[in-house]
Amino acid sequence: MSDQQHIRVLLVDDEENLLEYLSKRLLKKGFAVKATFSGEQAVEVAQHEPYDVAVVDLKMPGIDGVETQKRLRQIQPFLQCIVLTGHGSVESALESGQQEAFEYLLKPVDYDKLLVAISEAYKRKVDLQTAKFREEVEKVQMAGMGPRGIRKAIRELEKIYGIE
Amino acid sequence: MVSNSSSEAELKKVTWELASYKIELHKTTGFLQCILQNATDLIFATDAEGLLISFSKGGEKVLGYSWEEVVGRPIKALAKDPESFEPVMVSCQEEGCALVLDVPFQHKDGKTVYCNASLMDLTNREGQRIGTVAICQDITRWKRLQEDLIQVDRLAEIGRIAAGVAHEINNPVAVIREASGWAAEVIGDAEGLSPDDRQELENVIKQIKAQTGRCRDITHKLLTFVRGSVPTKSEFDVHELLEETIGLLKPELKHSGIEIDLNFAEGPLSVNSNPKLLEQVFVNCLANAIHAVIEKGGDNGRIEIRTVNNNSEVEISVADNGVGIPKEDQGKIFDLFYTTKPPGKGTGLGLPICQNILRQLGGDIYFESEVGVGTTFTVRISVS
Numbered sequence: 001m002s003d004q005q006h007i008r009v010l011l012v013d014d015e016e017n018l019l020e021y022l023s024k025r026l027l028k029k030g031f032a033v034k035a036t037f038s039g040e041q042a043v044e045v046a047q048h049e050p051y052d053v054a055v056v057d058l059k060m061p062g063i064d065g066v067e068t069q070k071r072l073r074q075i076q077p078f079l080q081c082i083v084l085t086g087h088g089s090v091e092s093a094l095e096s097g098q099q100e101a102f103e104y105l106l107k108p109v110d111y112d113k114l115l116v117a118i119s120e121a122y123k124r125k126v127d128l129q130t131a132k133f134r135e136e137v138e139k140v141q142m143a144g145m146g147p148r149g150i151r152k153a154i155r156e157l158e159k160i161y162g163i164e
Numbered sequence: 165m166v167s168n169s170s171s172e173a174e175l176k177k178v179t180w181e182l183a184s185y186k187i188e189l190h191k192t193t194g195f196l197q198c199i200l201q202n203a204t205d206l207i208f209a210t211d212a213e214g215l216l217i218s219f220s221k222g223g224e225k226v227l228g229y230s231w232e233e234v235v236g237r238p239i240k241a242l243a244k245d246p247e248s249f250e251p252v253m254v255s256c257q258e259e260g261c262a263l264v265l266d267v268p269f270q271h272k273d274g275k276t277v278y279c280n281a282s283l284m285d286l287t288n289r290e291g292q293r294i295g296t297v298a299i300c301q302d303i304t305r306w307k308r309l310q311e312d313l314i315q316v317d318r319l320a321e322i323g324r325i326a327a328g329v330a331h332e333i334n335n336p337v338a339v340i341r342e343a344s345g346w347a348a349e350v351i352g353d354a355e356g357l358s359p360d361d362r363q364e365l366e367n368v369i370k371q372i373k374a375q376t377g378r379c380r381d382i383t384h385k386l387l388t389f390v391r392g393s394v395p396t397k398s399e400f401d402v403h404e405l406l407e408e409t410i411g412l413l414k415p416e417l418k419h420s421g422i423e424i425d426l427n428f429a430e431g432p433l434s435v436n437s438n439p440k441l442l443e444q445v446f447v448n449c450l451a452n453a454i455h456a457v458i459e460k461g462g463d464n465g466r467i468e469i470r471t472v473n474n475n476s477e478v479e480i481s482v483a484d485n486g487v488g489i490p491k492e493d494q495g496k497i498f499d500l501f502y503t504t505k506p507p508g509k510g511t512g513l514g515l516p517i518c519q520n521i522l523r524q525l526g527g528d529i530y531f532e533s534e535v536g537v538g539t540t541f542t543v544r545i546s547v548s
């Protein structure tokens with residue numbers, strides 16, 4: 001999977017030892033990885049750096065996984081979040097209407113499953129982003145600007161949606 | 165003689181009064197006798213020494229003794245602990261009013277009978293104690309229920325602790341898993357390792373992975389077991405779910421040569437329940453059946469899955485021709501951690517989880533088994 005090179009993964013878990021090994025393995029696979037050890041830190045990091053997929057532990061001191069996930073998406077609307085949960089909390093998280101996460105995975109998570117989830121989440125992010133980009137481009141074209149204005153507006157959009 | 169005739173009238177009056185008292189007394193005695201004969205409670209009276217002089221029919225039922233067997237015997241001899249019964253009688257005398265308390269008696273057959281007793285001291289007109297009367301209600305069943313509830317409470321507490329431990333254990337297990345995964349990659353890249361050493365290290369890593377997987381299995385199952393939330397329900401077809409479940413077990417069934425016979429009721433079997441939880445039940449029953457058949461060996465292994473539609477409920481049975489369960493073990497298979505599988509193969513949580521799930525969903529699970537012939541597990545679920 002060569003496109004893994006482009007996938008930027010944000011890891012959020014208070015278990016530092018876990019993130020150490022997990023990030024090493026993901027890095028070796030070719031992902032761009034950033035490890036953060038709390039929801040607050042993750043939110044802070046996301047203010048400055050765009051990511052494709054976040055892997056967030058549900059149970060953390062400070063703001064928990066569900067809240068972290070929500071805030072991350074406020075900053076980066078296309079970011080897809082994979083939430084790692086203990087048993088039983090999957091249902092409770094789903095039932096409380098927090099369905100925005102891309103996927104919930106049971107801890108301790110199976111590494112291969114995580115890899116699959118990350119690439120699927122990435123695909124979803126790209127799809128959503130492209131669709132939205134097209135929509136905006138259409139809007140620009142309908143707006144009746146001159147060719148120059150259109151080109152400029154599209155370049156703007158390309159920047160916003162990170163499309164080269 | 166005026167005085168004479170008046171005293172005669174007096175006499176008549178007294179005689180008449182006496183007669184009416186006698187009738188009254190007769191009525192009262194009859195009334196009391198009726199109570200003693202028909203009350204389901206143990207009602208007794210003792211003399212001042214505490215020797216039984218009256219014992220109700222209900223008492224015969226409650227304690228198993230007939231009136232002839234106990235009359236004249238000290239009441240404390242019927243108590244479970246005669247010594248501690250003495251002070252009860254004494255405090256009853258001092259109290260001067262009815263004393264209500266729980267007293268354990270001993271049934272003729274040795275069982276303990278808990279009674280809620282109200283004891284009253286009897287005195288005559290001169291204020292002398294002439295004995296005690298008591299009405300005792302058998303509350304053994306209620307007491308048992310109370311103990312059961314405490315037991316359930318304790319189990320729930322143990323469950324909560326177990327869940328907490330399982331949660332906590334999960335984290336270090338996850339770290340071990342990731343660390344060993346990383347070690348595997350480092351070993352993969354390492355240069356200068358002899359092929360033997362490489363093989364050895366790879367085996368070690370594989371072992372760590374397998375064992376952490378085992379930990380994860382146990383903690384997940386344990387957490388499923390104690391999960392308290394009420395399951396959500398939706399409408400689905402049991403037949404479809406069964407087909408999917410069999411699909412899940414394909415890897416186990418492959419090469420086993422086991423024949424699976426489906427004997428489904430006509431048409432779809434629609435129920436309003438929780439498919440995820442029921443899938444767990446079917447997976448476990450099927451996995452158990454497969455294991456039992458393989459353990460028996462031979463090549464005519466067969467598992468029959470049958471469904472029956474009883475309108476308000478459906479029955480799904482999984483019948484195998486495996487090793488069967490010995491009579492002496494049949495009482496244990498629903499116990500937590502009871503397993504006859506080798507270490508690493510079974511956690512002994514499958515059936516307790518199934519039982520728990522069915523309790524939550526409204527249904528039950530039971531089985532019939534004969535050694536050497538096979539086992540049939542039947543799951544019953546209500547349609548809505």
Ligand SMILES: Nc1ncnc2c1ncn2[C@@H]1O[C@H](COP(=O)(O)OP(=O)(O)OP(=O)(O)O)[C@@H](O)[C@H]1O
Pocket residue numbers: 448452453456484486487488489497498502503504505509510511512513514515516539
């Ligand atoms: N179909 C069957 N035939 C024979 N024995 C059975 C069958 N089903 C259950 N048992 C007996 O009951 C025991 C408990 O079953 P249970 O499903 O609770 O645990 P397990 O299968 O041993 O482990 P787990 O399901 O947690 O992996 C089994 O180990 C086995 O001895």
Ligand SMILES: [Mg+2]
Pocket residue numbers: 448449451452510514515
């Ligand atoms: Mg089992």
